[in-house]
Amino acid sequence: MDLRESADDRSFRDEVRTFMEEGLRGDFAAVRGRGGPGDEHALFDERLAWERHLGAHGWTCVGWPKEHGGRGLSLRRHVIYHEEYARARGPGRLGHIGETLLGPTVIAFGSPSQQRRFLPPIVAGDELWCQGYSEPDAGSDLANVATRAVPSPEGDEWVVEGQKVWTSLAHWADWCFVLARTAPPGPGESKHAGLSYLLVPMRQDGIEVRPIVQMTGDSEFNEVFFSGARTAAGNVVGGEGRGWAVAMGTLAFERGASTLGQQLNFRNELAHVTAVARRTGVADDPVMRQRLAQAHIGLEIMRLNALRTLAGSESGTLGREALVGKLYWATFHRGLGELAMDVMGAAALVSGDPEVDALARVFLFSRADTIYAGSNEIQRNIIGERGLGLPREPR
Numbered sequence: 541m542d543l544r545e546s547a548d549d550r551s552f553r554d555e556v557r558t559f560m561e562e563g564l565r566g567d568f569a570a571v572r573g574r575g576g577p578g579d580e581h582a583l584f585d586e587r588l589a590w591e592r593h594l595g596a597h598g599w600t601c602v603g604w605p606k607e608h609g610g611r612g613l614s615l616r617r618h619v620i621y622h623e624e625y626a627r628a629r630g631p632g633r634l635g636h637i638g639e640t641l642l643g644p645t646v647i648a649f650g651s652p653s654q655q656r657r658f659l660p661p662i663v664a665g666d667e668l669w670c671q672g673y674s675e676p677d678a679g680s681d682l683a684n685v686a687t688r689a690v691p692s693p694e695g696d697e698w699v700v701e702g703q704k705v706w707t708s709l710a711h712w713a714d715w716c717f718v719l720a721r722t723a724p725p726g727p728g729e730s731k732h733a734g735l736s737y738l739l740v741p742m743r744q745d746g747i748e749v750r751p752i753v754q755m756t757g758d759s760e761f762n763e764v765f766f767s768g769a770r771t772a773a774g775n776v777v778g779g780e781g782r783g784w785a786v787a788m789g790t791l792a793f794e795r796g797a798s799t800l801g802q803q804l805n806f807r808n809e810l811a812h813v814t815a816v817a818r819r820t821g822v823a824d825d826p827v828m829r830q831r832l833a834q835a836h837i838g839l840e841i842m843r844l845n846a847l848r849t850l851a852g853s854e855s856g857t858l859g860r861e862a863l864v865g866k867l868y869w870a871t872f873h874r875g876l877g878e879l880a881m882d883v884m885g886a887a888a889l890v891s892g893d894p895e896v897d898a899l900a901r902v903f904l905f906s907r908a909d910t911i912y913a914g915s916n917e918i919q920r921n922i923i924g925e926r927g928l929g930l931p932r933e934p935r
């Protein structure tokens with residue numbers, strides 16, 4: 541496998557780099573390096589303006605097909621885009637749930653009229669989305685969702701009742717994609733039948749969003765209560781009762797291409813940890829030096845696995861090697877958070893220094909990495925069953 545970048549790819553990289561560098565000076569200088577996991581509360585208005593700036597210049601949804609407002613980039617270029625975004629320390633994207641989860645799902649499973657209605661505002665940065673899957677009794681066992689939707693008496697709307705939990709960015713979202721039960725499973729059917737994938741507007745009386753305070757002290761996610769919430773009858777993706785296949789499609793996008801450029805964000809964080817270690821003399825300790833080197837090796841493994849995945853993905857879909865991606869990056873990042881705390885030592889307990897606080901946030905938020913988008917245990921099940929063909933877990 542040839543790991544060198546072609547001249548065309550290099551010039552694409554230069555184009556992205558120039559755009560990011562220019563954009564993140566001047567008006568947008570304040571958002572550089574802000575937002576994202578653990579810092580999601582930061583600079584909402586400014587980041588929304590940045591989202592729209594990206595949209596206006598064709599730098600959102602770059603992997604979507606051109607007919608849906610994207611650039612139709614190959615996976616390789618898509619990763620280059622993410623790498624350059626991270627290198628420039630572009631802010632955490634407010635539109636990432638729409639761009640990476642809902643949009644690809646509507647492109648794959650939605651009707652032409654749903655595509656016309658919902659995709660352009662994501663591209664433009666005008667509508668933000670949240671993901672309404674998890675409930676108090678449905679997480680890894682997602683098919684257990686108890687939120688229900690029934691047709692309104694007039695038949696032109698769905699009426700939604702129930703509760704979602706851990707709903708990231710629901711407090712800012714304009715829309716939520718909600719996995720809800722619209723019918724009980726038929727005789728002989730599993731509980732995966734009778735679920736529907738509904739698109740529900742968030743700004744209405746029947747929805748209450750209650751923030752959950754996290755270890756970081758911020759509220760990046762929420763409880764969402766639906767009591768008589770309404771959405772139009774046509775806002776079902778993939779057909780009534782067929783939401784399970786659609787929901788699994790979304791999860792595949794969540795664990796797929798969008799995370800391939802992830803290591804560049806981690807590279808920035810490790811550079812930060814290493815700088816602190818050098819400044820404080822911790823880097824002279826042989827054990828700490830070994831751990832810092834090990835973290836660099838982990839990043840290289842991530843980069844090479846991303847390249848290996850890309851090499852096998854000419855058809856545009858990800859192969860078996862992609863299955864290890866989520867487990868690997870989540871475990872790596874949790875370890876990086878622990879390393880950051882050990883490098884800072886007692887100073888990590890002192891709040892107020894922005895450098896210390898930023899690394900402490902990495903530690904606190906990275907505890908969640910091995911839980912969301914499928915916990916490590918669930919990822920191991922997926923690798924065992926789908927990747928290695930081992931017998932299925934008893935259900």
Ligand SMILES: Cc1cc2nc3c(=O)[nH]c(=O)nc-3n(C[C@H](O)[C@H](O)[C@H](O)COP(=O)(O)OP(=O)(O)OC[C@H]3O[C@@H](n4cnc5c(N)ncnc54)[C@H](O)[C@@H]3O)c2cc1C
Nearest residue numbers: 671672673674679680681706707708908911912913915917
């Ligand atoms: C920061 C963060 C953001 C999130 N954002 C969203 C969001 O926007 N929208 C949304 O819908 N959800 C969101 N979630 C919820 C997330 O998807 C769930 O937390 C996750 O699916 C796990 O579900 P659970 O918390 O109910 O844990 P459970 O499923 O109850 O799992 C508890 C423990 O049991 C283990 N376990 C469960 N089943 C198995 C099994 N079959 N084999 C082996 N071990 C098993 C798990 O690995 C875990 O360790 C978010 C979570 C976090 C932490």
